[in-house]
Amino acid sequence: MKKNWLEWCVFAVGLSLTLSILGYLIFLGLNRGEQPPTFKVTVGAPQKVSEGYQLRVDVYNLGDITAQSVQVEVENQAEKAQFQIDFVPEHSSAKGWVVFSKEPERPKGRVAGFTAQ
Numbered sequence: 684m685k686k687n688w689l690e691w692c693v694f695a696v697g698l699s700l701t702l703s704i705l706g707y708l709i710f711l712g713l714n715r716g717e718q719p720p721t722f723k724v725t726v727g728a729p730q731k732v733s734e735g736y737q738l739r740v741d742v743y744n745l746g747d748i749t750a751q752s753v754q755v756e757v758e759n760q761a762e763k764a765q766f767q768i769d770f771v772p773e774h775s776s777a778k779g780w781v782v783f784s785k786e787p788e789r790p791k792g793r794v795a796g797f798t799a800q
Contacts, residue, residue, distance in 0.1 A: 716747035720771070720799050724792035726757060735784040740792050742778070744771040754795040755779060759787035765795070 686694075727739035740757055744750050753768040764781035771777045783790075 718745075718747040720744050720746035720748055720750035720773075720797060722750075722753075722771075722794040724755065724794060726790045726792045729783070729787055729790075732782065734782050736786050737780055737782050738787065738790060740766075740779050740781060741776055742768060742771055742792075742794065743776045744773055747773050748799050749773055750797040750799050753777070753797040755792060756795045757781045757790050757792045759783055759785075759790040762787070771797075 721744070723743040723745060725741045725743075727741070729736040729738050731737075738757065740755060742753060742755055750771045751769065753771050755766055755768065757764045762783050762785065764783060766779045766781060768777045768779055
């Protein structure tokens with residue numbers, strides 16, 4: 684049985700997509716960097732909750748290697764809060780929340796430690 688033009692078009696589109704994705708993945712695999720995890724931590728505006736003030740914390744991994752067990756600290760004058768993020772993939776981000784009893788004025792966040800392979 685002879686294929687019609689629509690079947691050939693679907694085959695061509697599927698084949699080109701498959702080969703394009705395969706080529707892109709090979710390119711990424713060959714050109715992967717080895718820069719260790721480097722972090723950028725941003726702390727959001729405080730939101731009033733029943734326990735005090737809640738702040739969103741975004742942790743960006745600018746490196747080429749996934750970071751594991753990332754320990755994040757947020758300080759505000761007399762208070763300090765900590766939390767852990769299991770994984771922050773390379774060139775990606777993760778978020779967490781901290782709660783302070785008093786309204787923070789200028790909270791600062793930092794990564795206190797992590798593991799990487």
